[in-house]
Amino acid sequence: MIYPHATPVGQPVRTTGAQGRLYGRQYDWGVFNRGNGEAAGFGPVGRYGIAPWAEDWSRLRQTGKRSDPFDILKFIPLNKDGSVWLSFSGETRARNWFESRPGLGTQKVNDSGRFAVRNLYGADLHLGSHVRLFGQLINGNAGGWRPYSYGSTYRKKLDMQQAFIEFKWTMLHAKSGFLFGRQQFVGAPSYMMYNRETPNVPLSWNGFRGYMVWPRFRIDGWDFVQTDDSHNKMFHDGENYNNRLYGFNFTWAPPDGRFMHDRTYSFLDLFYIGYKLAGRNSAVATPTNGSSEGFNTRNNFGVRWHGLAGPFEFSLGGIWQGGVFRYARTNQARNVSGYAINTLVGYRIPKNPFHTFLGLQTDVYSGGNKNKTSGTIGTYISPFNPQTNYLDTTTYMTGSNLISFAPLIKATFLKSVSLQVKYPLFWRYSTQDPIYKSSGFYKFTQDFNGKFIGMAPQAALAWQITDHLSWTQYVSRFMTSHALNKAGGSSGTYYQSNFVFRF
Incomplete structure (x- = not known):
């Protein structure tokens, strides 16, 4: 729980009590603080620095509660009664990769080794x-041997990652608030959009967000434009009005219950999330193996039910994506109709010293037909970077035209070391649509006519060395199918290491 993942399913340690937390300094959101606190809408909260904008250190007003050397930086009173106070947070992350055949063999380099370091201090x-x-x-830098795809999201001179003001009050018996300015947004399901954690610079947004939280019900609404981080000059980031994010969410926490002599609780999310995109992020595939840019409006109506029932933990979600795409050159309009289904169901072995969790993750993202130049577009898109390791560690796959089936097992050893082994298998939803990556789609030397893409057995080892230091390592072997090899794809080995300091 010191370093939680961005999903309440399969957490290393199950906790008890009304809020269900052993660590963390979260605002008092009641039942929505359960698990990793993600249900409150501000991201997963660990003990230090996972989502520093969601941390509340006011309890350190009582100096007797200070137990860590860094606590002196977490609550600094600026007046006599401590009602005006300052808290500092920080992260330095060193990450390195090795890839034998990057991007399913489509990159021009082999045996690429990359290194990146970032600093986030607030x-x-x-x-x-x-x-x-x-x-x-924020600032970041990157290097390595035979590197590729480095841009302003890897190499960033000092700039403002977040800068917002928040007003809080009680209205209609609800804890209410309004945030205005530049901010990170992780209020959507992490399999739909998240922070963009692989590069040095996470996603950030400019606009407003409001919320109201009752004991078992919360509502949230927002309207943002994306931060333009394409520059690499000091304090030069502005607003990218081509990309807009807006929507609202309703979350209900049903009454607790009992199942198999243990407790049950869950959360039901109903949400609408709209995208407006232009440029490369909005492009659609064409019959000539190219792409056409345009203007994309995507309306996502979704539902998610997640929680635990005795030894079972679950997350069940579905999204219908409508909207319209307009070609940039001709202004021709095409309707959009796609969908996504995302499920993770698992069983935690009772009274097991390693808190062993056995799970099955399945994901379906609809695809379309690149040979059509009119009519409805059926390809679901997820342009704003879902959680990095949700589908696969390599990040070669993304949520478009894809079917994924992935059994997994997770165990926690010595209270500070956790191991997850996962075995995803990937297929194309439609053979008339290409294989998509995080930006655009793959282009192979020959046509890929198969449906089965391949499989990527992978393992993740996380060691929480201290409350402030963690070391995570990921290894995967992406094994491409015979049909994809004939088209010019290639199997490859992927390794990643992250050494992170937080306070």
């Missing part, structure tokens, strides 16, 4: 109990 100023200002700086 301050949270509380002006009484109703107003706070949060700011966070």
